[in-house]
Amino acid sequence: MTPWWRHAVIYQVYVWSFADSDGDGIGDLQGVRSRLPYLRDLGVDAVWLNPFYPSPQADNGYDVADYRDVDPRFGTLADADALIRDAHAVGLRIVIDLVPNHTSSRHPWFEAALAAAPGDPARGRYLFRDGRGDEPPNNWTSNFGGRAWTRVPDGQWYLHLFAPEQPDLDWTASEVREEFHDILRFWLDRGVDGFRIDVAHGLAKDPAMPDVHESGAIHPHWDLDEVHDVYRGWRRVLDAYPGDRVFVGEIWVQSVDRLALYLRPDELHTAFNFAFLTALWDAAALRTAVDESMRALERVGAPPTWVLSNHDVVRHVTRYGGGAPGLRRAGAAALLMLALPGSAYVYQGEELGLPEVEDLPDGVRRDPVFTRTGGAEPGRDGCRVPLPWSGASASLGFGPGQASWLPQPRAWEALTVERQTTDPASMLNLYRTALAHRRSIPALASADLTWLPAPPEVLAFRRGTDFLCVVNVGDAPVQVPTSASPLLTSGPPAADGTLPGATAAWYREPAQGSRASLPTVDRARSSSSAFDPSASG
CATH class of the missing domain: 3.20.20.80 (Glycosidases)
Structure with a gap:
């Protein structure tokens, strides 16, 4: 199976x-x-x-x-x-x-590492290194902004490719x-x-901890071959x-x-x-x-x-x-x-x-990307705003209270x-219908895909013998490579039977269906489903 x-x-x-x-x-x-x-x-x-x-x-x-x-x-x-x-x-x-x-800097291992002396096995779980005088061991930078090293009171530095509260583990241990x-x-x-x-x-x-250079050389801390043994x-x-x-x-x-x-x-x-x-x-x-x-x-x-x-x-x-x-x-x-x-x-x-x-207010943002760059980068809070479930309360049904940890736009009342x-x-x-079809159509559980000839702004491919997907990425309507009626469309169909711009359609073709590359689509649309963005708020 x-x-x-x-x-x-x-x-x-x-x-x-x-x-x-x-x-x-x-x-x-x-x-x-x-x-x-x-x-x-x-x-x-x-x-x-x-x-x-x-x-x-x-x-x-x-x-x-x-x-x-x-x-x-x-x-x-x-x-x-x-x-x-x-x-x-x-x-x-x-x-x-x-x-x-x-881990977190509050993980018991890291707390033990901070309490230990340089060279103690407790520090061997993380990447502690001596610096270059008063400078960190190398020029590595954090993904969240700033340098990737923080100095501890005894003079050593520990590596954190993200926030200082996220010390990197040593996976050679x-x-x-x-x-x-x-x-x-x-x-x-x-x-x-x-x-x-x-x-x-x-x-x-890289155990040598070399500086990062823009020379095309192997990066010293991303995608090293040694990770595969883990x-x-x-x-x-x-x-x-x-x-x-x-x-x-x-x-x-x-x-x-x-x-x-x-x-x-x-x-x-x-x-x-x-x-x-x-x-x-x-x-x-x-x-x-x-x-x-x-x-x-x-x-x-x-x-x-x-x-x-x-x-x-x-x-x-x-x-x-x-x-x-x-x-x-x-x-x-x-x-x-x-x-x-x-x-x-x-x-x-x-x-x-x-x-x-x-447009989240600065005062509610939590992402360390925002704080560590002094607001120069907005961070990722904008994609993490709580879901709107129902009603018109301040939390839009997210919870029984009025508040949510990030405020939801009032326009989302139409998107609950x-x-x-x-x-x-x-x-x-659209998602519910697509997922139901995906479960019921055997071809969509297979591994095959066959591209069909199509205009430059169109993607058209067949799965199995009877399923066809056509995506019009362009702005102008196009004809599609089948005479079958659409099973599901992502937007309202055009009156002339073409596929409008920025629209995708799924088709189920009969076993003896058309295999020509670009004939005109059948204009009968009464059995198709469509997602209309203007109708959903």
Whole structure:
């Protein structure tokens, strides 16, 4: 039987912002648990939860102080167990976030390292080094701005590729490797179905700690070959458990060929396709991302894993132009993504067509990117604003209280789940319909894709013998390569039977259907569904 993760649709829950059960303005595990029927009815196969571990929250949970418990903000370990149990009961799998590159500076290991003298084994779990006089050991910079080293009172420096509250672990230390094997087992024993691995490409560092140069040389702390031995060890742990457990890596690398190395049969199973996420709204760019990804991953036997947005990037409605044009393109992109071979991730709120919130007051922003750059970079808070569920209260149904940890735009009152559920032309109903078709059409569980001849601004491909997807990335209407009537369209069809600009359509062709490249589409549209961005607010 084909493992579930090879063609699953996985929904990303940013726990801070999904659903608040107790009215404190912060999402929690009980809130997620209460919304499992929504996720089941949406039609996804699994849920990925961002970190919910005990943490000082210097980076919204990506600074972990205890990998085997739940932060009181989000609930208890019993709540996590109940969530896993309830998800399984409704047919959903649970994937949790694992943060192996660094811990919190409040983790007991790091507190012990600070209390120890230079050279003590307690410091060997992290990357402490002597400086160059009063300067840090090298010129490495933090992803969040500023230098990547902080000096401690005895004069040594410790490495943090992110915030100072996130000291990097030394993955050459056997104790670190053994600890994470045990952490994996702890959660596998509790029933989780997989792990999303944060900064999976960053664990290995060049022990010589050279300066970073723009010379094209191998980078000293990203994507070093030594990292693969870590994941071979992890895979042995995971493979000892039943049930097709899965790893998905957050891997930012220079090419899909480098990405494929992480997905060899004895390493990770899947990795986010950031080439697709970062592609411009351009037919050639999107096709290149698809072709190169499928080519590289086919060599190692791994499925592609498509994604349009997540908690670290500007929401794609805004990236694609914002307003009605961005919303229309986002609907078309959703049908493109969900028609491709492999698995797909849906970031909470994209099924509602939520845009980036670009006008958050400085005083409410939490992202260390914003604080460490002195506001020069807005950070990632704009894609993390809590979901609008219902009504017109200040929190739009996010929780029983009036407040949410980040304020929601009042315009989102028109985008609530409640409002969109009753609107057949809404983005939510586009996703629900697409996901239902994806489950019911056998060709969409296969690995094949055949491109069809099409104009420069059109992507047209067949899956199996009877499923066709056509995406008009341009602005002008186009004819499509089939005479079949559309099964689903992302926007209102044109009166003359062509496919409008920034619109995608799915077709089911009869077995003896047309195979010509560009005949005129059938004008009968009465059986098709369409998403109308102007109708959903």
